[in-house]
Amino acid sequence: GDSWGIFTFLCAALCNLPALPALNCTEELGAGQSIQKTYDLTRYLEHQLRTLAGTYLNYLGPPFNEPDFNPPRLARAERVPSATVDLDLWRGLTDNARLAANYRAYSRLLCYLRALDGQAGTAELRHRLGHFCSSLQGLVLSIAGVMSSLGYPLPVGPAGPPAPPGTSVAPNDFLKKMDDFWLLKELQTWLWRSAKDFNRLKKKVPPAVVTLRLEARGF
Amino acid sequence: DSHIQYERVGADVTMKCGSMDWDAAVTWTANGTDIDESHLNGSYLILKNVDLTQSGQYSCYEGSSWHLKYQTYLRVGMPPKEPVLMCRSNNYPKGFYCSWHLSAPTYIPNSFNISVIHVTREMVCEKDVFPKNRCHIRYLQLFSTVKYKVTLTVTNALGKNSTTVTFDEFAIVKPDPPESVVAKPVPNNPRRLEVSWQNPSSWPDPESFPLKFFLRYRPLILDQWQHVELSDGTSHTITDAYAGKEYIIQVAAKDNDIGTWSDWSVAVHATPWTEEPKHLTTEAQVTETTSASTSSFMPPPTTKICDKGAVVGSGAVAVCWTAGLVLAAYGVLFI
Numbered sequence: 001g002d003s004w005g006i007f008t009f010l011c012a013a014l015c016n017l018p019a020l021p022a023l024n025c026t027e028e029l030g031a032g033q034s035i036q037k038t039y040d041l042t043r044y045l046e047h048q049l050r051t052l053a054g055t056y057l058n059y060l061g062p063p064f065n066e067p068d069f070n071p072p073r074l075a076r077a078e079r080v081p082s083a084t085v086d087l088d089l090w091r092g093l094t095d096n097a098r099l100a101a102n103y104r105a106y107s108r109l110l111c112y113l114r115a116l117d118g119q120a121g122t123a124e125l126r127h128r129l130g131h132f133c134s135s136l137q138g139l140v141l142s143i144a145g146v147m148s149s150l151g152y153p154l155p156v157g158p159a160g161p162p163a164p165p166g167t168s169v170a171p172n173d174f175l176k177k178m179d180d181f182w183l184l185k186e187l188q189t190w191l192w193r194s195a196k197d198f199n200r201l202k203k204k205v206p207p208a209v210v211t212l213r214l215e216a217r218g219f
Numbered sequence: 220d221s222h223i224q225y226e227r228v229g230a231d232v233t234m235k236c237g238s239m240d241w242d243a244a245v246t247w248t249a250n251g252t253d254i255d256e257s258h259l260n261g262s263y264l265i266l267k268n269v270d271l272t273q274s275g276q277y278s279c280y281e282g283s284s285w286h287l288k289y290q291t292y293l294r295v296g297m298p299p300k301e302p303v304l305m306c307r308s309n310n311y312p313k314g315f316y317c318s319w320h321l322s323a324p325t326y327i328p329n330s331f332n333i334s335v336i337h338v339t340r341e342m343v344c345e346k347d348v349f350p351k352n353r354c355h356i357r358y359l360q361l362f363s364t365v366k367y368k369v370t371l372t373v374t375n376a377l378g379k380n381s382t383t384v385t386f387d388e389f390a391i392v393k394p395d396p397p398e399s400v401v402a403k404p405v406p407n408n409p410r411r412l413e414v415s416w417q418n419p420s421s422w423p424d425p426e427s428f429p430l431k432f433f434l435r436y437r438p439l440i441l442d443q444w445q446h447v448e449l450s451d452g453t454s455h456t457i458t459d460a461y462a463g464k465e466y467i468i469q470v471a472a473k474d475n476d477i478g479t480w481s482d483w484s485v486a487v488h489a490t491p492w493t494e495e496p497k498h499l500t501t502e503a504q505v506t507e508t509t510s511a512s513t514s515s516f517m518p519p520p521t522t523k524i525c526d527k528g529a530v531v532g533s534g535a536v537a538v539c540w541t542a543g544l545v546l547a548a549y550g551v552l553f554i
Contacts, residue, residue: 199476
């Protein structure tokens with residue numbers, strides 16, 4: 001049905017990304033396998049981010065690159081999707097809600113990161129950011145793949161960050177750097193959270209789901 | 220009436236005999252022993268450069284009547300140095316605990332106050348009954364980007380001091396070591412040891428927050444450890460153990476994705492299965508029945524070789540030692 005169409009499209013899109021290894025689009029990825037691959041991607045990204053964040057914060061200069069830097073959260077920073085969640089609420093999320101939260105968060109974080117890309121200082125930094133963005137895009141598509149293979153609809157909504165008039169551009173250089181700092185912090189926290197989200201999903205998705213879907217397609 | 224007086228080590232202390240005049244005739248005692256008049260300035264007691272041994276009960280009696288005019292308990296001590304504070308989450312995601320101690324004793328009573336600030340909110344750190352210098356906090360939210368700031372203040376009669384630590388939720392995650400580590404030989408497999416363990420009981424949710432493990436093992440006679448990292452499961456079979464050698468084995472745990480490794484578990488010892496030499500079995504039974512009533516000590520196999528047969532006297536000892544040396548050389552060759 002529709003989900004199969006979306007899945008083929010996503011697969012084709014994934015295949016076209018230069019930063020990712022080529023996928024065999026004729027193989028159907030079982031839901032369990034996709035979750036494992038998505039989990040692995042979050043770990044890979046988390047590792048990449050450590051180096052990237054270190055370099056970028058050094059480029060921003062002090063106090064942003066100081067290890068104890070612990071600024072208060074400004075209202076404008078609330079635009080970046082936060083991974084912070086109440087413990088019981090997090091535990092009780094349905095698989096669909098859990099995946100959707102991840103999908104929405106990374107879609108928006110990717111947009112913000114791409115905006116960084118254009119202005120970053122050195123060529124090396126821009127190159128690293130570009131590479132990271134490609135990998136992050138791969139994660140978004142991977143999550144979409146898992147959702148579609150489980151039969152969940154992809155969350156709809158604005159692809160970019162909602163921009164209330166007047167607050168989309170930071171009024172001064174320091175506040176712009178604060179925005180960048182919080183973006184990287186939230187991204188890091190999301191990647192830690194996603195590892196836990198996908199751990200839960202790994203345990204909960206039964207192998208039977210994969211078998212049923214194969215039968216539905218007449219294999 | 221009596222009270223307590225706290226003074227710093229090295230200070231000069233002047234004690235007045237209550238409301239008595241300076242020129243009144245008085246006698247001072249320290250823990251019941253009279254104090255020599257050389258320490259008096261009129262009716263005041265002067266203690267210069269006090270040290271810890273001078274702590275005790277000081278009493279002042281009126282000269283002739285021996286009425287007790289004043290009594291105080293002197294406690295010599297120090298103001299607190301900067302305390303040592305540490306916070307750790309061994310029960311993620313439930314919460315974390317903080318524990319503290321003084322780097323040097325003060326010799327007088329101290330009180331501790333801890334404050335935990337997260338975002339703009341002050342969180343309550345519930346003091347543990349045991350150990351006393353510890354308190355725990357429940358997480359209200361998970362996956363927070365804002366650091367926690369914990370400040371510990373130590374106060375006593377002579378001063379105060381404090382220390383602050385700041386950390387991210389993920390940085391302090393460190394599980395307790397794995398529990399119930401068991402290592403057993405595998406029958407008919409002289410190079411194997413089967414090791415199993417359990418998740419630390421303090422880790423509340425291994426389903427959603429799985430642990431990975433690190434196993435290390437070495438024969439007692441060698442210093443170098445071998446390591447195996449296991450991302451799943453609570454057992455492992457060592458397949459490259461040296462035959463007949465006693466091994467020491469330990470396991471550590473870590474959250475799969477965040478935080479640091481636990482301390483090493485309690486060490487367990489095990490020796491791989493070895494085949495019992497068949498011709499000695501009956502000999503062993505004979506030796507056992509004859510010596511069972513005298514002692515419970517079981518001689519090791521090498522001595523049995525020497526016991527075998529009708530070899531007696533000092534010559535037999537020489538044979539024993541040679542046999543032992545040959546076996547040792549043989550064993551070294553195999554290592």
